[in-house]
Amino acid sequence: MQLKNDLLLRAARGEKTERTPVWLMRQAGRILPEYRKVRETARDFKALVKNPALATEVTIQPVDILGVDAAIIFSDILVIPEAMGLNYEMEEKKGPVFPKRITSASDLNTLHIAEAGELQYVLDALALTKKELNGRVPLIGFAGAPWTIFSYMIEGRGSKTFSNAKKMLYTEPELSHKLLDMITQSTINYLKGQIKAGADIIQIFDSWAGILGPAQYEEFSLKYISRICDAINEVPKIVFAKGAFFAREKMSSMNCNVVGLDWNMDIAESRKLLGNKTLQGNLDPCALYGSLAQVKSETQKMLKAFGSSKHIANLGHGLYPDTEVDKVKCFIDSVKEYKH
Numbered sequence: 001m002q003l004k005n006d007l008l009l010r011a012a013r014g015e016k017t018e019r020t021p022v023w024l025m026r027q028a029g030r031i032l033p034e035y036r037k038v039r040e041t042a043r044d045f046k047a048l049v050k051n052p053a054l055a056t057e058v059t060i061q062p063v064d065i066l067g068v069d070a071a072i073i074f075s076d077i078l079v080i081p082e083a084m085g086l087n088y089e090m091e092e093k094k095g096p097v098f099p100k101r102i103t104s105a106s107d108l109n110t111l112h113i114a115e116a117g118e119l120q121y122v123l124d125a126l127a128l129t130k131k132e133l134n135g136r137v138p139l140i141g142f143a144g145a146p147w148t149i150f151s152y153m154i155e156g157r158g159s160k161t162f163s164n165a166k167k168m169l170y171t172e173p174e175l176s177h178k179l180l181d182m183i184t185q186s187t188i189n190y191l192k193g194q195i196k197a198g199a200d201i202i203q204i205f206d207s208w209a210g211i212l213g214p215a216q217y218e219e220f221s222l223k224y225i226s227r228i229c230d231a232i233n234e235v236p237k238i239v240f241a242k243g244a245f246f247a248r249e250k251m252s253s254m255n256c257n258v259v260g261l262d263w264n265m266d267i268a269e270s271r272k273l274l275g276n277k278t279l280q281g282n283l284d285p286c287a288l289y290g291s292l293a294q295v296k297s298e299t300q301k302m303l304k305a306f307g308s309s310k311h312i313a314n315l316g317h318g319l320y321p322d323t324e325v326d327k328v329k330c331f332i333d334s335v336k337e338y339k340h
């Protein structure tokens with residue numbers, strides 16, 4: 001199937017595009033009343049994720065309603081620990097919680113390396129979405145980076161410091177590497193399955209990159225992301241390591257096409273450090289709380305700083321749930337109208 005709009009893929013590969021492509025992390029979700037309506041028909045978040053027809057519907061909503069240049073499959077990074085044997089629950093308004101967590105080497109015996117087929121519901125949702133998109137825009141597959149997944153499996157829930165996960169790196173480095181290796185192998189299987197099912201490009205989310213120092217980040221995170229990147233060569237790859245400003249130079253030699261920036265990272269400095277990469281980002285999601293005029297001018301400032309090529313417009317992290325749809329549309333339209 002020939003894509004009618006392949007701006008994202010061309011920008012990812014570093015090719016010239018007529019304009020900058022745009023999508024938003026967390027574009028499918030609570031900001032849209034249409035999402036909340038579908039969500040109410042499912043028992044809970046996980047039921048929605050595991051229902052390919054409903055997951056397809058909410059994946060395509062932002063393409064229809066917001067006019068973004070890509071769809072990202074509706075799922076969660078935490079499906080991987082679940083497939084490995086560690087169930088998660090999504091508590092309303094609180095976020096993910098693991099009833100059991102990994103605390104010792106013997107807990108690893110309860111886990112296995114996941115095969116793609118254990119996440120068949122995501123693969124089915126990808127295949128159905130691909131069909132229903134009918135080539136309108138590319139479909140993004142994704143997974144969490146091993147370090148971020150590890151953090152949830154050890155901590156059992158979100159945390160400001162993830163000090164239990166970090167403690168494990170200091171006190172049980174061998175166990176840590178063993179678990180990171182299992183997550184990495186599972187993630188490679190899963191991403192390969194996603195690509196076979198129809199993902200045109202993949203993104204790796206390292207949401208908790210910024211809580212490690214440079215040396216630990218290299219040893220316990222970048223090494224594993226690199227292994228994933230080296231194993232996946234079928235489609236372009238985006239790596240988004242939130243808060244890892246210190247790792248940008250190292251990331252320039254990683255086998256990926258695109259590096260995501262958060263809003264703390266200076267654009268010109270990032271261009272210098274990551275010269276060969278396409279960059280994605282990086283408007284502060286809080287900029288969308290400003291007036292429409294402010295949203296437009298902040299977006300234009302960002303586009304000017306990135307320049308006319310090798311850029312995919314996005315936020316510096318996921319959309320916040322209380323963002324007004326008007327402001328999101330204004331961000332997207334401002335990118336589409338911009339003349340470099």
Ligand SMILES: Cc1c2[nH]c(c1CCC(=O)O)Cc1[nH]c(c(CCC(=O)O)c1C)Cc1[nH]c(c(CCC(=O)O)c1C)Cc1[nH]c(c(C)c1CCC(=O)O)C2
Pocket residue numbers: 024025026027028029030039045072073074075076077078090092093094095096142158205207317318
């Ligand atoms: C850390 C992380 C998670 N999940 C994800 C990350 C990495 C990205 C990031 O750093 O934001 C990734 C994710 N989660 C979800 C998507 C779907 C696609 C999209 O981006 O639109 C994606 C790409 C759906 C979701 N995942 C979740 C929701 C909200 C659930 C609901 O419908 O009530 C959605 C739409 C729940 C979730 N899932 C997670 C948390 C911490 C929470 C609760 C807080 C929050 O909502 O942000 C774990």
